[in-house]
Amino acid sequence: MGKLIYAANISLDGFLEDESFDWSVPDEDVHAFWNEHESHIGTSLYGRRCTIRCASGRATTG
Numbered sequence: 019m020g021k022l023i024y025a026a027n028i029s030l031d032g033f034l035e036d037e038s039f040d041w042s043v044p045d046e047d048v049h050a051f052w053n054e055h056e057s058h059i060g061t062s063l064y065g066r067r068c069t070i071r072c073a074s075g076r077a078t079t080g
Contacts, residue, residue, distance in 0.1 A: 023059075 028034045044052070056062075064072070 020060075 026034065
């Protein structure tokens with residue numbers, strides 16, 4: 019059986035924002051780490067709101 023790994027964009031104090039990712043823009047090292055980490059993932063599951071946002075192009079920052 020494969021592993022199920024859950025990840026969320028959340029701060030250490032539990033803050034979770036789903037309207038804007040401005041508060042958690044990663045630096046180059048963090049971004050490189052997550053790119054490497056996620057390159058080994060076979061399947062990613064996203065909720066309806068994230069899927070709609072990504073499809074509309076609003077998930078990009080700057």
